[in-house]
Amino acid sequence: GAVVSQHPSRVICKSGTSVKIECRSLDFQATTMFWYRQFPKQSLMLMATSNEGSKATYEQGVEKDKFLINHASLTLSTLTVTSAHPEDSSFYICSARSGGLDTEAFFGQGTRLTVV
């Protein structure tokens, strides 16, 4: 399958600071990227969907000013958690899709964010 690289795999930051997470498709062009958040022993929750060159579509309840998503190229999307708080500590996962709506999306390795 196609490779999606997510970086960093782990990050610890102080409360009030911002953290940027990168998601890269290494061997295909990702027309659509998805950002998920997963709390312990819970399901994946979709935060937002982004298409290259356009603004991200956020799910209900997700603050777009707090979770900034940039999908500036066909191989890179970034998620910036601004003014992070301990309750933002979670496992953030990106996935990328190259084709139509029903094609498979490939997952990055995930980022464990801990806000202290």
Next chain:
Amino acid sequence: QKEVEQNSGPLSVPEGAIASLNCTYSDRVSQSFFWYRQYSGKSPELIMSIYSNGDKEDGRFTAQLNKASQYVSLLIRDSQPSDSATYLCAGRDSNYQLIWGAGTKLIIKP
């Protein structure tokens, strides 16, 4: 009712036996269905996809879909300790958005 429902487990199965994982879904989930495996601290990886009623086999894995009863299952034959993980069931809605279950933790005992 949750849109995609799974028993959280843990489901404990002896090595070499068949592990059976089940998932039920609501009317909102109507398109294709997927089983993902997720190891602790890792992201999900796709195991099987199934689109139509019946069975689909791939190696030791068999997915079964019954749209009338709104359930999808995953059978793992000759279970190995390396199969120990959380198995996530997901289905697409009419907008092709993935709807996820919370996962079933599977433990294969040597």
